[in-house]
Amino acid sequence: MTQIAFIGGGNMASSIIGGLIKQGDVKASRIQVSDPGAEQRNKLAASFGVGTHEDNLAAISNADVVILSVKPQVMKDVLEPLAATLKARQPLLISIAAGISMESLAKWSGCKAIVRCMPNTPALLGLGATGLFASAAVDIDQRNQADSLLRAVGMTVWVKTEAEIDAVTAVSGSGPAYYFLLMEAMIDAGKKLGLSAETATKLTLQTALGAAEMALKSDVDPAELRRRVTSPGGTTERAIATFEAAHMRDIVDAALKAARDRGAELSKLLGD
Ligand SMILES: NC(=O)c1ccc[n+]([C@@H]2O[C@H](COP(=O)([O-])OP(=O)(O)OC[C@H]3O[C@@H](n4cnc5c(N)ncnc54)[C@H](OP(=O)(O)O)[C@@H]3O)[C@@H](O)[C@H]2O)c1
CATH class of the missing domain: 3.40.50.720 (NAD(P)-binding Rossmann-like Domain)
Structure with missing residues (x-):
């Protein structure tokens, strides 16, 4: 009890x-x-x-x-x-x-x-x-x-x-904000491509939910899921190549390191 x-x-x-x-x-x-x-x-x-x-x-x-x-x-x-x-x-x-x-x-x-x-x-x-x-x-x-x-x-x-x-703070504690940022960017990009704000928002949010569910339920990792939806010469491949050319992985790496270091800094400050 x-x-x-x-x-x-x-x-x-x-x-x-x-x-x-x-x-x-x-x-x-x-x-x-x-x-x-x-x-x-x-x-x-x-x-x-x-x-x-x-x-x-x-x-x-x-x-x-x-x-x-x-x-x-x-x-x-x-x-x-x-x-x-x-x-x-x-x-x-x-x-x-x-x-x-x-x-x-x-x-x-x-x-x-x-x-x-x-x-x-x-x-x-x-x-x-x-x-x-x-x-x-x-x-x-x-x-x-x-x-x-x-x-x-x-x-x-x-x-x-x-x-x-x-x-953990860097990955999941602050993580929701990273996905919100990507959602913001995708909604803005969708609007620039001619979609209404409402349509761009609905499609972006449902896609985030669907991708997360697929990744959670799948028996393969996200890298393999990405390869499976990236047909050679197709639209997704062109988009992914653009992300890679802009060093997206390096940006994510630097962002998470910055969050991790700030977490350690805050622990010191709050502990004093
Ligand atoms: N929310 C999140 O998503 C999240 C995520 C990760 C970690 N956390 C952590 O969870 C903790 C709580 O966050 P929260 O979002 O639940 O904050 P919150 O809604 O502000 O809850 C904190 C509660 O503590 C009360 N409180 C203030 N001084 C107190 C005292 N001396 N004795 C007892 N209670 C007191 C506050 O009352 P008053 O409002 O009247 O001051 C408030 O009701 C934080 O340390 C935060 O870092 C939160």
């Missing part, structure tokens, strides 16, 4: 709670949420039947798992007043905050078993991709607990080193 506490009841926490309750894995009576906003607390209580608190300490008093779902900027101020209780109870601490290192989480909370997660925005629709990293003190049951909590909002992958969380 694991007791779960969420510190911060905003978008991400609401999505995870909604997912857990929909799946039927966790009873609402086992979930406590703290948030400073009365309106937000009322919404959570009315939508999901969870216990809500203005005071963070009240939310964690019986918790076996504490999920930190506040913005990274307030994490230190949130954790330090809870440290004495957390140190004594030693719950599993799960942080979904971007850029807060294990070292900072351990220093501010006094907890030993910590899981650091990097979800992404489609988690709000249950279609997220989350990378997780566990500290050495996390046992197999706690790992499974963390995994099932984040699976409520999409798929999960575990990484072996904390540095890989910065790579």
Whole structure:
């Protein structure tokens, strides 16, 4: 009968709670949420039947798992007043905050078993991709607990080193924006070719969805899927050759490295 506490009841926490309750894995009576906003607390209580608190300490008093779902900027101020209780109870601490290192989480909370997660925005629709990293003190049951909590909002992958969380941030954390950029560019290009904005948008979005579904369901990798739809001398081949001539792969490589490096920089800044 694991007791779960969420510190911060905003978008991400609401999505995870909604997912857990929909799946039927966790009873609402086992979930406590703290948030400073009365309106937000009322919404959570009315939508999901969870216990809500203005005071963070009240939310964690019986918790076996504490999920930190506040913005990274307030994490230190949130954790330090809870440290004495957390140190004594030693719950599993799960942080979904971007850029807060294990070292900072351990220093501010006094907890030993910590899981650091990097979800992404489609988690709000249950279609997220989350990378997780566990500290050495996390046992197999706690790992499974963390995994099932984040699976409520999409798929999960575990990484072996904390540095890989910065790579996860670069690939999937920031990833939705890359696809939105490509969609923007394709819609603009479609309009220049004479399509209405509505037609260009509909075709672009459905094509993105169809391509993602095909890649997910296929037993071959995206490179092979691309080869299969690229007939020699055809239209797709001409477009792909144009992308390659403009060094698209180098651009993607540089963009992801820049995101990875910024993630590491932010961890340092937020940890100070
Ligand atoms: N949304 C995403 O797609 C996404 C993706 C990856 C990672 N994340 C991470 O998930 C975390 C939460 O993001 P979010 O989008 O859910 O943010 P959000 O909607 O702003 O939720 C944060 C909640 O925490 C509350 N809060 C502020 N100070 C607090 C305190 N001292 N104690 C308790 N609660 C407090 C906020 O209340 P007020 O609004 O009244 O301040 C707000 O309701 C962030 O760390 C973010 O980096 C989010």
